[in-house]
Amino acid sequence: MTFKSPTPSNVSPEHLWQxxxxxxxxxxAKTLGLRYLELQAGQVVLEMPYADAFSFMPGALQATPVFAVADFAAVSAAATLLQPGWSTATSDTTLKLVAPAVGAALRARGRVISARKMQTVCAADVFAVGRDGEESxxxxxxxxxxxxxxxxQ
Known part of the structure; x- marks a missing residue:
């Protein structure tokens, strides 16, 4: 079987919905309150509302939910390029925290870097979103x- 990665022009809305x-x-995902803002071939945008239960001090989220939203975004982006019926799971990650996660929500922008039949390298940037909508x-x-x-198969 030859590997053919779907492209933006042939990924169906049904596949993305699934x-x-x-x-x-x-x-x-339910516990974190995740929701998709964008979902398309090779890239996604996920958002998670701030919750005191995930903070280490008032207004600042711990690294764990930051990691989780990043992982969900990156691997979701990878899933968009799979043939329908295939599944995917994280096998390795590196997270670099660059600033405190302070804001009303976290927004993760996931993307595919390199897609292959049996594995995909993907990435995500996570932004703290202020009440004014400004991202950091x-x-x-x-x-x-x-x-x-x-x-x-």
């Missing part, structure tokens, strides 16, 4: 996602 539904059904970079993540074919 990715969104699968991710948002995950218990961690707080972290960047580089990840590798491994892929699995559907059971019948």
């Amino acid at each position: 990715i969104e539904q699968r991710v948002l059904a995950m218990p961690m 970079l707080c972290a960047t993540l580089l990840a590798t996602a491994v892929h699995r074919a559907p059971p019948s």
Whole structure:
């Protein structure tokens, strides 16, 4: 079987909708209150509202939710380039915190760097979003996602 990565012109809205539904059904995604702002071939934008439960001091989020939203964004971007029915999971990541995550929400912009049949290198930048909507970079993540074919393939 020859690997053909979908392109923006041939990724169906149904495929993207299925990715969104699968991710948002995950218990961690529900706990974090994630929502997609954008979902297209090779890139996504996810947002998470600020919650005191994830803070280490008033107004500042811990690294764990910053990592989680970055990971979800990067690997979701990888999933958009898979053939329908395939699944993906994080196999390796590096997160660099560059500023405190202080704001009303976190916004993660995930993107694909290199897509292959069995793994994708992807990344995400995470921004703290102020009440005024201004974004401030707080972290960047580089990840590798491994892929699995559907059971019948």
